[in-house]
Amino acid sequence: MNDLTSLDFIAFSPNCAPFSIFPFTARTCVDLLIGATYYMAYLNLNAVGREFENRGWTVEQVVEQLKGESDREVVMRKLGRGLMRVSRDGLHIHLSAPDFTRMQIEALRAKTLIETCEATYRLGPRAGGFSETVFRGEPAIWK
Numbered sequence: 001m002n003d004l005t006s007l008d009f010i011a012f013s014p015n016c017a018p019f020s021i022f023p024f025t026a027r028t029c030v031d032l033l034i035g036a037t038y039y040m041a042y043l044n045l046n047a048v049g050r051e052f053e054n055r056g057w058t059v060e061q062v063v064e065q066l067k068g069e070s071d072r073e074v075v076m077r078k079l080g081r082g083l084m085r086v087s088r089d090g091l092h093i094h095l096s097a098p099d100f101t102r103m104q105i106e107a108l109r110a111k112t113l114i115e116t117c118e119a120t121y122r123l124g125p126r127a128g129g130f131s132e133t134v135f136r137g138e139p140a141i142w143k
Contacts, residue, residue, distance in 0.1 A: 017106050041104035045084060048103075051110035052086050057117070060092070061085040086117060093117050 019032040031037040049059040062084050084095040095113070102108060 017102075041107065043100055043104045045100070048100075048110045048113070049084060049086075052114055052117075055114050055118075057086045057088050057114070059084065059086055088117075088121055091121050093120065 020029050022029070024032070028037070032039075045062050049062055052059055083097055083100055086093050086095065095117075099113060103110070103113060
């Protein structure tokens with residue numbers, strides 16, 4: 001299980017949405033931005049893997065934390081290869097630290113990450129390269 005706090009993202013982070021887009025009061029957003037208050041988010045990678053398997057994916061690899069190793073050291077050791085690798089019918093997707101960071105800080109469900117992978121899967125074998133999925137109705141969610 002990995003944990004992050006909102007204090008880890010007070011500075012600009014291109015991988016996470018800013019606190020100001022969440023449905024918080026203006027005061028709460030200011031308190032989060034200046035560090036007067038914070039929230040902590042935990043993520044169980046094995047539970048995310050089980051969600052993938054329940055939706056028909058195969059989890060090929062999940063990064064494991066070695067005894068005495070910090071979360072940051074795990075991320076740095078595995079960053080190039082991803083924290084989890086999933087596959088389906090010959091498509092192999094490496095899920096990176098920013099994928100899971102967004103889940104924690106933006107309070108995304110595993111379902112959202114799985115839908116992103118399924119969108120790539122539906123593109124077919126010629127899609128290749130990198131892709132970013134925008135979900136229908138997503139702009140309406142944010143302020």
